[in-house]
Amino acid sequence: MLDFTILTENWDMYAEGFKVTLLCSLLALIGSFLLGTILAVFRIAPIKPLNWIGTIYVEFFRNIPLLIIAFTIFVGLPTLGISFDGFQAGTIALIIYTSAFIAEAIRAGILAVHKGQTEAARSSGLTYIETMRYVILPQAIKIVIPPLGNQFINLVKNSSILSVIAAGELMYQADLISLRTYVVFDVYIIVALLYLVITLPLSYGVNYLEKRLAKSN
Amino acid sequence: MIYLITIVLNGGNSFKKANIEGFWGFGGNQMIEFKNANKYYGDFHVLKDINLTINKGEVVVIIGPSGSGKSTLLRCINRLETISEGSLTVNGIEVNDKKTDINKLRREIGMVFQHFYLYPHKTVLDNITLAPIKALGQSKEEAKKTAHAYLKKVGIPDKADSFPSQLSGGQQQRVAIARGLAMHPEIMLFDEPTSALDPEMIGEVLDVMKSLAKEGMTMVVVTHEMGFAKEVADRIIFIDKGQILEDADPTEFYVEPKEERAKAFLSRILNH
């Protein structure tokens, strides 16, 4: 049976880790959603240089390991005189990395809206921005919510990698507890359960939203 | 002299009432004018040396085989497509000029599509009021009033709060027409507006279009509906492989097309 005294005896560290993971995920979620939306619009806007920037960004960052981005920010940037603590570096790395995936999800959603919708809106005299805002994005969001939910869940789980740059989140705390107590299995099972406390509600929230939006049509 | 030049510039478009009016009216009568317009998709020459003048209040029907360039021609008028060479003016404004405010020009040109393209997430009323509110800056009340008036005009006053998915094809297309009219455009473009409809719904849409034509709306209509063309069209344009082959009076055209290809085409659409 799982030894829950590990949890109670190391409560402070678990709680700290949980708090940091939650905060880091939340910040990265907001940041990567905003950056991802901008990048998605860059990729489809009728302006070539923006397309290039968007494409280069997405193809570069989603195809390299998150760990390397985190290391670069944590270890590399200080050599240029810009330094972050583990938490800051980790959150920025998560935003940079996840926004590439989110951009792709949003772009796919926008492209999935029939081009006749754009033509109808534009031919009535609406601008590109108005068309996006009132016609395309409201339809795209319904398509985008499930993949977006997946990206957010991945984001929470990926934050565990940041333990290697001492971000102070759950996984980092678990490593410390394990070193201190010489217990391995139980320590990490408890961590897994704590991740579920974050990801399961997220998952259910996404399902709920998806159903509600489907009904509203 | 100037008049002769006008005729020559119009590609020898013969001695037409339209040209004389256009000239004597100092061009004020010409709503749409293609001059030596060409369009390419890569190497593919989709519109070939188009010369076409459409006057205010005229109803022009465009017919031709599939892939002949009818939609492309129509879509150039509101710059959903751009011509590659030559000139195209709407109401005297060069459509492809960089200085042209295309959004402003498009407010003057309503467009109705084969597949309606109503906004599925908006009610019928919101479909109609979106552009008047956002592009014309009308107040919500004003836009709603106009929308209700046009819904009545197209015969579905009770559908304002429905969503497009709750309407039949014919009703959806009439909403699309009302949506176009709510901008009070100078021109209405129709691209095969009845081709996606079940036969029993074609009549209700054509009736709306006919009444519009009789009220003096300038209309360019891609359609194979001969009844519509005969009843309200001023001219028939027959286009094949990107070329205008005939620009004729509808009754004459259907009885006796001059071009071989038009004859062949007509016998095909009339024999099924």
Ligand SMILES: Nc1ncnc2c1ncn2[C@@H]1O[C@H](COP(=O)(O)OP(=O)(O)OP(=O)(O)O)[C@@H](O)[C@H]1O
């Ligand atoms: N974006 C595009 N790129 C390349 N070719 C195109 C494009 N759009 C249309 N075409 C080609 O241009 C030609 C004319 O197309 P268009 O849609 O204007 O024909 P149409 O007369 O409207 O035909 P239909 O009766 O089938 O609607 C066709 O051969 C079509 O394949």
Ligand SMILES: [Mg+2]
């Ligand atoms: Mg067509």
